[in-house]
Amino acid sequence: MRRTILTIIALSLFVSINAQNKPYITKIYDFMPAPGQFINNIPYVEEPVSKDSILTLVSECICGYVKSNGKIVVADAMISLGSFGGYVVFGFDHPVVNVPGEYDMQIFGNAIQSNQRPILGGSSESGIVMVSRDVNGNGVPDDPWYELAGSEYNHPKTQKNFTITYYKPDDSQFGPLAMNEYHDQYIRWTSNSVDSIQEGYLRKNYWHTQSYWPSWIEGETMTFVGTKLRGNAQNFSATADDWHQYFFDWGYVDNRPDEWYGYKNNPSNIAAEELNKGFKIDWAVDDEGNPVDLKQIDFVKVYNAMLQDCGWLGETSTEVAGAVDLHPDAVAEPEPGDVNGDGNVTAADVTALYNYMLNSDSSAVVNGDQNGDGNITSADVTAVYNILLGNF
Numbered sequence: 001m002r003r004t005i006l007t008i009i010a011l012s013l014f015v016s017i018n019a020q021n022k023p024y025i026t027k028i029y030d031f032m033p034a035p036g037q038f039i040n041n042i043p044y045v046e047e048p049v050s051k052d053s054i055l056t057l058v059s060e061c062i063c064g065y066v067k068s069n070g071k072i073v074v075a076d077a078m079i080s081l082g083s084f085g086g087y088v089v090f091g092f093d094h095p096v097v098n099v100p101g102e103y104d105m106q107i108f109g110n111a112i113q114s115n116q117r118p119i120l121g122g123s124s125e126s127g128i129v130m131v132s133r134d135v136n137g138n139g140v141p142d143d144p145w146y147e148l149a150g151s152e153y154n155h156p157k158t159q160k161n162f163t164i165t166y167y168k169p170d171d172s173q174f175g176p177l178a179m180n181e182y183h184d185q186y187i188r189w190t191s192n193s194v195d196s197i198q199e200g201y202l203r204k205n206y207w208h209t210q211s212y213w214p215s216w217i218e219g220e221t222m223t224f225v226g227t228k229l230r231g232n233a234q235n236f237s238a239t240a241d242d243w244h245q246y247f248f249d250w251g252y253v254d255n256r257p258d259e260w261y262g263y264k265n266n267p268s269n270i271a272a273e274e275l276n277k278g279f280k281i282d283w284a285v286d287d288e289g290n291p292v293d294l295k296q297i298d299f300v301k302v303y304n305a306m307l308q309d310c311g312w313l314g315e316t317s318t319e320v321a322g323a324v325d326l327h328p329d330a331v332a333e334p335e336p337g338d339v340n341g342d343g344n345v346t347a348a349d350v351t352a353l354y355n356y357m358l359n360s361d362s363s364a365v366v367n368g369d370q371n372g373d374g375n376i377t378s379a380d381v382t383a384v385y386n387i388l389l390g391n392f
Contacts, residue, residue: 005183005215006345006377014342016178020095021067021091021092021093021325021328021329022092022093022094022255022328023324023325023326024063024064024092024322024323024324024325025062025063025064025090025091025092025094025259025322025329026063026091026093026296027059027063027091027092028055028058028059028062028088028089029053029090029091029140029141029299030087030088030089030141030216031054031055031058031079031082031087031088031089032086032087032088032222033079033080033082033086033087033214034082034083034084034085034086034164034166034222034224034304035082035083035166035187035202035212035213035214035222035314036081036082036083036086036317037204037205037208037212037314037315037317038080038082038201038208038317038319039080039082039210039211039212039213039214040094040210040211040214040215041080041208041210042078042079042080042213042319043057043060043061043077043079044057044059045215045216047149047215048215048216048239049215049216050216051216053216053257054214058079059076061077061078061079061321061388062077062078062079062088062090062320062321062322062323063322064322065322065324073385074295077217077321077322078108078109078110078319078320078321078322079285079319079320079321080301080317080318080319080370081127081303081304081317081318081319081320082212082214082304082315082317083166083189083227083304083317083389084162084164084201084224084304084305084306084307084309085222085224085225085226085303085304085316086203086224086303086304086317086318087165087224087301087302087303087304088275088301088302088303088320089301090299090300090323090368091141091299091300092325092328094325094326094328095133095294095296095298095332095342095343096281096296096297096298096300097132097295097298097327097330097331097332098105098280098281098282098294098295098296098297098332099143099327099330100282100382101140101282102280102326102327103277103278103279103280103326104278104279104280104281104325104326104327105275105278105279105300105323105324105325105326106252106258106277106278106279106323106326107129107278107279107300107302107320107321107322107323108253108258108320108321108323109125109127109203109253109254109255109258109276109318109319109320109321110123110124110254110319110321111124111125111247111254111255111256111257111258111276112257112346113257114206114244121232121244121245121246121247122244122245122247122257123245124232124245124246124247124248124254124255124256124319125245125254125304125306125316125319126150126229126232126248126252126253126254126255126257126261126304126305126306126318127252127254127255127302127304127305127318127320128147128148128150128226128227128229128252128255128302128303128305129147129148129251129252129253129279129300129301129302129387130145130146130147130148130300130301130302130303131145131146131148131281131294131297131299131301132144132145132146132297132298132299132301133296133297133298133299133343133344134148134298134299134301134343134344134364135344135349137344137345137346138313138346139327141298141299141301143299144286145301146284146285146286146292146294147212147227147284147285148279148280148281148283148284148285149251149283149284149285150248150249150250150251150252150253151196151248151249151250151251152229152230152248152249152251152252153227153251153285153289154289155229155230157230158228158229158230159193159227160227160286161192161196161225161226161227161230162191162192162193162207162225162227162307163191163192163223163224163225164189164190164191164200164223164224164307165189165190165191165221165222165223165364166187166188166189166212166221166222166223167187167188167189167220167221168187168219168220168221168222169186169187169211169212169213171211171213174186174204175202176209176361177206177209178206179206180206180312181205181206182203182204182205182206183203183204184201184203184206185201186201186202186203186212187201187202187204187212187213188200188201188361189201189202191307193228202309202315203309203314205314208314223264224303225340226303226305227305228305228306228307229248229252229305231306231307231308232245232246232248232306232308233245233246233308233310233316234246235311236257236312241310241312241313243310243311243312243313245286245310247274250276250277250281251279252305253276253302253320253385254318254319254320255276256274256275256276257275258275259273259275278326281294281297283294284297287291291391293381295332295333295343296332296343298343298354300323302318302320303318304316304317304318305318306318318340318355334366334367336370336387337349337370337383337384337387337388339352339353339364339365339366339367339370339380340352340364340365340366340367340370341366341367345387345388346382346388347388348349348364349368349384350381350388352364352365352368353365353368353376353380353381353384354381356368356376357376357377357378368380368382370383
């Protein structure tokens with residue numbers, strides 16, 4: 001075991017540290033949309049396509065940012081997560097720090113407010129945010145996830161551990177449609193819904209003729225598990241499709257207008273209190289709903305938390321158009337053993353101590369005095385070793 005740790009330490013001596021944090025998404029770890037009318041179109045893919053290729057396309061859509069009038073907004077690109085459960089996992093080039101009482105990050109969608117009924121909502125397709133720390137320090141999102149509990153978390157119609165399975169269709173059986181026609185039984189799904197409806201279909205419409213099944217996904221089924229929010233859509237016409245989707249109060253992606261889409265498309269009728277203000281790491285809860293104290297997070301997951309059909313609008317599908325860390329230069333209070341302040345206790349912390357003692361290099365040492373004696377010595381290295389060994 002000690003040999004393994006020493007090997008890691010030796011390798012980590014060659015790792016350089018970039019102290020300039022970028023406020024926007026820099027890495028896409030996974031993209032797994034559920035079936036839907038915008039799949040294979042947003043982003044556009046041509047068959048055959050590999051998983052690596054789709055991750056590159058997603059990166060081109062939602063990584064980076066532009067500025068408008070001095071404000072950080074994102075470019076005219078986004079991705080669709082499809083029906084319930086579809087998700088994307090992304091990260092920044094640094095941990096996002098939890099600044100108590102403040103919004104820590106903003107995640108953009110394309111929600112808009114209705115001109116006809118602005119007090120009710122407009123287009124609101126809510127996605128839930130999950131966050132995770134890189135506890136094992138391997139740079140991969142394989143650690144525990146925590147939900148950022150929004151305004152609907154404790155609503156009686158919110159279902160936790162909702163499970164849905166979609167079944168791949170034979171697209172050769174679903175040909176062209178006339179205007180305003182649908183294939184009503186296109187993609188079958190089954191679920192463990194506590195409502196009376198436990199199975200149904202995603203419809204195929206005239207406007208989107210491509211396959212709604214992700215072209216890079218192998219297998220005949222796709223299963224997703226998560227928290228399902230209550231339906232928020234209402235048809236205001238008895239003779240036509242006049243659909244509006246109510247805004248939830250707070251805490252969801254693509255739920256309320258934000259600076260990227262809402263202001264750009266209909267700024268005149270959007271009050272400041274109607275905007276999506278962002279997300280707080282303080283909202284994190286575990287599987288039992290207990291608050292979780294996270295000083296910082298490394299990975300973010302957004303998934304569509306709704307399962308509903310809105311007539312000509314089709315299924316509700318969360319869109320994601322980028323994200324920013326609202327305080328990229330913030331530094332979290334280090335935990336015991338976290339010498340370099342990256343939120344994890346790894347061999348890099350021992351390396352930081354060695355570099356300090358050998359070369360007086362303090363650039364990566366923010367919590368070097370591990371034993372509290374007022375000095376940074378080999379005793380502090382031993383203290384970090386003990387924490388490392390205890391983690392294995």
